[in-house]
Amino acid sequence: MVCRMRIRGWLENVRERLRPVAYVDWADTPDEPHSPYRARITVPARDGADEPDVLERDVVRGSCKTIYEIRCQCGRRWFIPRLEHVQVCPRCARAVLVMAPESDD
Numbered sequence: 865m866v867c868r869m870r871i872r873g874w875l876e877n878v879r880e881r882l883r884p885v886a887y888v889d890w891a892d893t894p895d896e897p898h899s900p901y902r903a904r905i906t907v908p909a910r911d912g913a914d915e916p917d918v919l920e921r922d923v924v925r926g927s928c929k930t931i932y933e934i935r936c937q938c939g940r941r942w943f944i945p946r947l948e949h950v951q952v953c954p955r956c957a958r959a960v961l962v963m964a965p966e967s968d969d
Contacts, residue, residue: 936960 905919935941940955951960 932962932965934960934962 905921929945932944932947933941934944934951936953936956936958938953938956938958940953942951942954944951947962947964949962949964951962952958953960
């Protein structure tokens with residue numbers, strides 16, 4: 865029974881991959897709806913202008929992802945998405961003790 869479930873899941877994954885992909889022309893996509901928030905951005909003055917330009921922009925939410933760069937003493941470096949205090953170096957196979965970065969707050 866477990867084998868049937870594994871095969872069924874595998875077949876569903878294969879079907880998902882073989883479905884045709886629908887491509888969208890960028891010109892056909894609608895503009896984003898207006899945000900309820902707006903921000904004024906002061907742009908530095910251009911050469912010869914007396915005053916800086918003030919532009920209004922919509923405010924939208926963004927996302928941020930932290931990626932940690934690990935360096936071993938042998939010179940090898942690699943990146944990880946979450947901080948783990950002990951890593952194994954892919955080059956020299958030594959355990960690397962990782963200290964948490966200092967906070968900028």
